[in-house]
Amino acid sequence: MSYECIVLTVDNGLATLTFDRPKAMNALNGALLRELSSALQTIAADEEIRVLVLTGAGDKAFVAGADIKEIQHLTPLAARHFAQFGQAVIDQLQQLPIPVIAAVNGYALGGGCEMALACDFIYASETATFGLPEISLGIIPGFGGTQRLPRLIGANLARELIFTGKFLSAAEAKAIGLVNTCLPADQLMAGVYEVARNIARKGRASLQTAKEAVRQGLNCDLKTGLAIERDGFALCLASSDAQEGTTAFLEKRKAVFNGG
Numbered sequence: 524m525s526y527e528c529i530v531l532t533v534d535n536g537l538a539t540l541t542f543d544r545p546k547a548m549n550a551l552n553g554a555l556l557r558e559l560s561s562a563l564q565t566i567a568a569d570e571e572i573r574v575l576v577l578t579g580a581g582d583k584a585f586v587a588g589a590d591i592k593e594i595q596h597l598t599p600l601a602a603r604h605f606a607q608f609g610q611a612v613i614d615q616l617q618q619l620p621i622p623v624i625a626a627v628n629g630y631a632l633g634g635g636c637e638m639a640l641a642c643d644f645i646y647a648s649e650t651a652t653f654g655l656p657e658i659s660l661g662i663i664p665g666f667g668g669t670q671r672l673p674r675l676i677g678a679n680l681a682r683e684l685i686f687t688g689k690f691l692s693a694a695e696a697k698a699i700g701l702v703n704t705c706l707p708a709d710q711l712m713a714g715v716y717e718v719a720r721n722i723a724r725k726g727r728a729s730l731q732t733a734k735e736a737v738r739q740g741l742n743c744d745l746k747t748g749l750a751i752e753r754d755g756f757a758l759c760l761a762s763s764d765a766q767e768g769t770t771a772f773l774e775k776r777k778a779v780f781n782g783g
């Protein structure tokens with residue numbers, strides 16, 4: 524399927540979804556969000572895809588936020604619908620059954636930062652910039668930033684970033700745990716694909732179970748989270764992947780998982 528605002532490629536089980544509106548710093552408009560939703564459905568249905576990488580076209584931006592031209596004149600009702608639709612698409616991203624890595628190659632601002640926050644983890648180029656500048660536009664984050672950022676970096680740091688709208692360099696974002704790894708810009712994608720290939724060799728079901736346990740656990744109390752974890756553990760241990768993984772260890776060879 525061909526898209527106008529994104530590019531989806533698949534190579535050897537690794538999908539790469541590139542936000543592709545470089546003239547507008549890859550800003551998120553309605554058309555892009557609709558295409559993203561459709562691409563995520565395609566990816567979720569494709570058993571061959573093991574890991575998804577998100578990145579931005581060009582060398583300036585991952586995504587510089589929601590499209591300010593498009594949101595400027597929305598009525599309150601239309602604004603609520605836009606936020607609701609964007610939140611739903613970003614939930615769809617977060618709930619994909621495979622690991623998702625954000626490869627942040629430039630500005631990840633507003634909705635772009637919120638998109639990265641819904642990924643399983645973030646690698647960034649040393650030239651990347653993060654921030655939730657909505658407050659400087661007289662609005663607030665609307666694609667999950669007020670909820671996911673405090674869960675990731677703690678409430679007080681999140682409040683400061685949201686109240687000031689200040690930008691963080693990639694190194695600063697790494698120091699507060701927003702970014703896992705910073706790489707020189709020309710090594711970002713190689714570094715991301717290296718970790719993606721490593722993950723892609725693990726069992727599909729155990730990856731999905733681990734991802735779900737972490738995701739659900741962040742939104743419930745410890746007792747409930749531990750119950751989710753032990754159910755997932757038991758389910759995984761009964762799988763053929765677990766047979767293969769444990770047998771391979773005992774036979775001192777590398778496991779080859781078939782997803783069963």
Ligand code: HXC
Pocket residue numbers: 546547548550587588589590591592605606609630632633634635656657660663664665666
């Ligand atoms: C629409 C955008 C845009 C955006 C940049 N552009 N960001 N268009 N929406 N979010 C456009 C500019 O208008 C300009 O178009 C072109 O991209 C290049 O941008 P410049 O500003 O000229 O580039 P530069 O000086 O390098 O500055 C880059 C920047 C700056 C720091 C990223 O563009 C910026 O601050 N952008 C806005 C960031 C922001 O406030 N994001 C939050 C949006 S609100 P022309 O046509 O002039 O060349 C949001 C809410 C989410 O995300 C929730 C909604 C419910």
